[in-house]
Amino acid sequence: MSDIAIIKIGNKIIVPIQNELNDIIAEKLQASILKTIESVGAKGLIIDVSTLSIIDSFMGRLLVDTAKMAQLMGCETALTGMRKEVVLTLVQLGLIISDINTSLNIEDGIELLDRIIRGRND
Amino acid sequence: MxxxxxxxxxxxxxxxxxxxxxxxxxxxxxxxxxxxxxxxxxxxxxxxxxxxxxxxxxxxxxxxxxxxxxxxxxxxxxxxxxxxxxxxxxxxxxxxxxxxxxxxxxxxxxxxxxxxxxxxxxxxxxxxxxxxxxxxxxxxxxxxxxxxxxxxxxxETSVPVVKVWNKIIMVPLVGMLDSSRTELMLETLLESIEDTQAKVAILDISGIPIVDTLVAGHLIKTATAARLMGTDCIITGIGSKISQTMVQLGIDLSAVVSRTTLEDGLKLAFEITNQKIKLGE
Missing domain, CATH: 1.10.490 (Globin-like)
Structure with missing residues (x-):
């Protein structure tokens, strides 16, 4: 069972992923994130991966997919705190995660999402 | 014997x-x-x-x-x-x-x-x-x-990363940018992004004599990596000659913001980071 906290702050949800996930738990996590977005009507989703030292192709795609799914539900996503080892491997493997907002840390992520959400409402 | x-x-x-x-x-x-x-x-x-x-x-x-x-x-x-x-x-x-x-x-x-x-x-x-x-x-x-x-x-001396201002770092690139140097640059850049939590990284390529498809590929790779960490990348120092060759070679740099001079790049960086310099009397 996934014991990853899904925290709601204001109109946003923050998901700090703190240990390496196997594929099954990752998929479960995706489902529960989306369920939470639905139930609380979140406008923003922040997935923090600052403690992960490995993001493989499956995890990468899952994250991008989650962002796309959230987008469909009217929720903007920011992936925050990707570590340099992670980025290096992703780039070297050619697994470029595009189409997703990224930020240095959660704080910047919140700021970024605020800006995007504000722009959308205008 | x-x-x-x-x-x-x-x-x-x-x-x-x-x-x-x-x-x-x-x-x-x-x-x-x-x-x-x-x-x-x-x-x-x-x-x-x-x-x-x-x-x-x-x-x-x-x-x-x-x-x-x-x-x-x-x-x-x-x-x-x-x-x-x-x-x-x-x-x-x-x-x-x-x-x-x-x-x-x-x-x-x-x-x-x-x-x-x-x-x-x-x-x-x-x-x-x-x-x-x-x-x-x-x-x-x-x-x-x-x-x-x-x-x-x-x-050792080829890739210095300079912190220019709060949240702005710069990498002045000089000489040929081959794969091994790109790797080194990428690593040093990402490391200093992590350390300084910079929001904007300026890659100044004024010192690179020739930009071919390979070099451009390296630049895009670097910009993408920085982007993944949550840092915007600005490429400066693209002169008339380089821009000409780039277009003639069909290199698409549209994914990365670029400016001619470092000055313009810095200005843009200040805008992105929401900072202003007040010149005193």
């Missing part, structure tokens, strides 16, 4: 002074520079040493990888290293060894004839050739060492 006939060895020993004189005469005509670098006193000592060691070793065998040639090999390696450092050509250093032939052969020719002569000549010839190769190999080794040292010095 072939080795030198006792008779021949005795002759060589007894005629050692003659051989030395002849050898030095040849050296004086063929490799003046070498003699100048070694110095006359030193030359006498070295040639004498070499010849003694050489004749002794010859009488044991003709395989220069063996123990009996150890001192001769070391002597030549040292000589070659020294000469390489003094910028002498490898041929001149090798000539030092090869001219021994010119000194020994005429003497042997006067003493012997027929089969014994040919046998000794062949033996001495093959050993000296091998010894000549030792000097050339040593030359290459010394060069390799120099090249490696320079390469290290270059990579």
């Amino acid at each position: 072939a080795r030198l006939n006792e008779e021949v060895k005795t002759i060589l020993k007894s005629k050692q002074t003659d051989i030395l004189d002849l050898w030095k005469k040849h050296l004086f005509t063929k490799s003046k520079q070498l003699i100048e670098l070694i110095g006359l006193d030193n030359l006498n000592q070295r040639t004498t040493n070499f010849l003694t060691q050489f004749i002794d070793a010859l009488s044991i065998g003709d395989d220069i990888s063996q123990e009996n040639y150890k001192r001769t090999r070391e002597f030549l390696s040292d000589l070659s290293q020294e000469m390489t450092q003094k910028n002498l050509t490898p041929s001149e250093t090798a000539m030092f060894v090869f001219s021994v032939k010119d000194a020994i052969f005429p003497l042997l020719m006067a003493e012997f004839d027929g089969k014994k002569f040919v046998k000794s000549i062949l033996l001495i010839n093959s050993v000296i050739d091998q010894l000549g190769l030792v000097t050339i190999e040593e030359y290459l080794n010394s060069r390799e060492i120099i090249i490696r040292e320079q390469q290290n010095a270059l990579t």
Whole structure:
């Protein structure tokens, strides 16, 4: 069972992923994130991966997919705190995660999402 | 294993002074520079040493990888290293060894004839050739060492990452951007992004003479990596020539923001980070 906290702050949800996930738990996590977005009507989703030292192709795609799914539900996503080892491997493997907002840390992520959400409402 | 006939060895020993004189005469005509670098006193000592060691070793065998040639090999390696450092050509250093032939052969020719002569000549010839190769190999080794040292010095200084302002860092790129340097740049850049939590990274390519598809690929890769960490990348220093070649080559840099001058890049960086400079009176 996934014991990853899904925290709601204001109109946003923050998901700090703190240990390496196997594929099954990752998929479960995706489902529960989306369920939470639905139930609380979140406008923003922040997935923090600052403690992960490995993001493989499956995890990468899952994250991008989650962002796309959230987008469909009217929720903007920011992936925050990707570590340099992670980025290096992703780039070297050619697994470029595009189409997703990224930020240095959660704080910047919140700021970024605020800006995007504000722009959308205008 | 072939080795030198006792008779021949005795002759060589007894005629050692003659051989030395002849050898030095040849050296004086063929490799003046070498003699100048070694110095006359030193030359006498070295040639004498070499010849003694050489004749002794010859009488044991003709395989220069063996123990009996150890001192001769070391002597030549040292000589070659020294000469390489003094910028002498490898041929001149090798000539030092090869001219021994010119000194020994005429003497042997006067003493012997027929089969014994040919046998000794062949033996001495093959050993000296091998010894000549030792000097050339040593030359290459010394060069390799120099090249490696320079390469290290270059990579160490090649990618400085400068913190320009709060949340803004800059990488001035100079020279050719090959794959290994890109790797290094990427690593250093990402590391300093992590350390400084910079929001904008400026890559200044004013110092890169040619931007081809490969270099552009490296730049895009770097920008993408920075983007993944959550940092915006601005490429500055794209002059008229570079922009022309880029478009002609069909390179698409639209994914990355670019500016002509570092000044414009900095301005943009201030805008992105929501900062302003107030100039005091």
